Amino acid sequence: MTFKPAEWPRKLRSQEWYGGNSRDTIYHRGWLKNRGHPHDLFDGRPIIGILNTWAELTPCNGHHVKELVEKVKAGVWEAGGFPVEVPVFSASENTFRPSAMMFRNLAALAVEETIRGQPIDGCVLMVGCDKTTPSLIMGAASVDLPSIVVTGGPMLNGYYKGERVGSGTHLWKFSEMVKAGEMTQEEFLEAEASMSRSTGTCNTMGTASTMASMAEALGMALSGNAAIPAVDSRRRVMAQLSGRRIVQMVKDDLKPSDIMTKQAFENAVRTNGAIGGSTNAVVHLLAMAGRTGVDFTLDDFDRCGRDIETIVNLMPSGEYLMEEFFYAGGLPVVLKRLGEGGKLHKDALTVSGATIWDEVKDVQNHNEDVIRPVGKGLTQQGGIAVLRGNLAPKGAVLKPSAASKHLLTHRGRAVVFEDIDDYKAKINDEALDIDETCVMVLKNCGPKGYPGMAEVGNMGLPPKVLKKGITDMVRISDARMSGTAYGTVILHTSPEAAAGGPLAVVQNGDMIEVDVPNRRLHLDITEAELAARLEAWQPTHEQPASGYAWLHNAHVEGADTGADLSFLKGCRGNAVGKDSH
Structure with a gap:
């Protein structure tokens, strides 16, 4: 697949708000100038909305995500864009009752209307906790403006009595040990301190890491994004590069609908099998496909994933954690293995503007116990x-x-x-x-x-x-x-x-x-x-x-079909509404 950039410069969507000197334009532009923005920032630069799910009650999207936003802004400025940070609904699996999943669709609806209703030309989707990734991608897909995913990254490894401790995985394990009389309550509390020893998402191949991998496999994030630990300086470099890249994506008019194709979803399903990914990927990928209008069903998971060998040796299926996965080479190594085995649509487009194969064909595996060779996987039929x-x-x-x-x-x-x-x-x-x-x-x-x-x-x-x-x-x-x-x-x-x-x-x-x-x-x-x-x-x-529950x-x-709300399925586009002023 080849991609032909649109002509540039062209009239940007944000110019419907800020272009010219009418009363309505001055109404929109003048108020924003109270932050000290020079007039020439409104002269046709692409306005990049940095959709931030940071919240103090969303532990996976902690302070490091807030810091990453500043690196994204730096990249946007460097590339000639105008970055604006926009807080959006943040559903945390750790805190929301009755379930964060109930609010995934509300978050996606809020994100969609936030993008559509404001002078935004392109989006950087700042995600972390497992519901924030699909909800922001769903909302962006419904509007279909150029968008790129930046994840917050996983926590560092935990250790308790010399044993690797995987967030979540060992919670279930230790809890059962307490009930079986194999572990005291005091030991359980001591182990708690080792489960989440740095900022970031779960350090296992849980849903957060799975969905970060799905975003990368879909082509919606830069290559290598999924596995970089939250506290690693390379996570900040990735954020800055993504800020640079989104400006070019706006210039090229490279949209989610160009990237999230049937081939991309099939790549994601096979990747999920290879990494031993979460079952939650099923409802999230189905919902995301429903927003794009791609013909993608539950049967595609079995058709595409049934003969995929699970080669990533991470908890809960294996023994290592996301930190080792990154050091071994991360998701690009997995994608390369799939490509070498004829299990990857190599010409699927990514946010980089290059194909997924061009991004991964030269990477190396640095630890074949973490990312195993073909024929030595955890199971010969992974997937879902x-x-x-x-x-x-x-x-x-x-x-x-x-x-x-x-x-x-x-x-x-x-x-x-x-x-x-x-x-x-x-x-x-x-x-x-x-x-x-x-x-x-x-x-x-x-x-x-x-x-x-x-x-x-x-x-x-x-x-x-x-x-x-x-x-x-x-x-x-x-x-x-x-x-x-x-x-x-x-x-x-x-x-x-x-x-x-x-x-x-x-x-x-x-x-x-x-x-x-x-x-x-x-x-x-x-x-x-x-x-x-x-x-x-x-x-x-x-x-x-009454209320949202109703x-x-x-x-x-x-x-x-993805547990989405029936009236939100399909892409509704990004047409600019009427100005009321």
């Missing part, structure tokens, strides 16, 4: 497995690289939890009729049910099972799980229980068959019995009376 059957007519997903091999084919008795509160009330009860052969089933935790599809799918095992030394069981839900989590966990079951999907009518004692190699998820009752149960089903959750529940779609 999409399961279907009478229990999940529209699909469910599982991450094979994080699952126990002996459970990938399993038949067990269902132990049902009607919602997350029911689970919490029962799971520690020694009288609960459950053992390691059972299948744990959690209902009403999907996009409508929780609401917001919280990360509760990786249900902790009952203490009575943990005390036997068992560390994994089959778990099925319509929820999500953290990208830092692990286990044989079937997620995103669609249609969800709160929408009357088959999951809603599973009963204690039902037998469930899981056959991951054949992509089957089956509730072992007759068709007639299933139909009768569905006919008798009545919703148990109440529709919120809007979300009324319009959110299923996980199988």
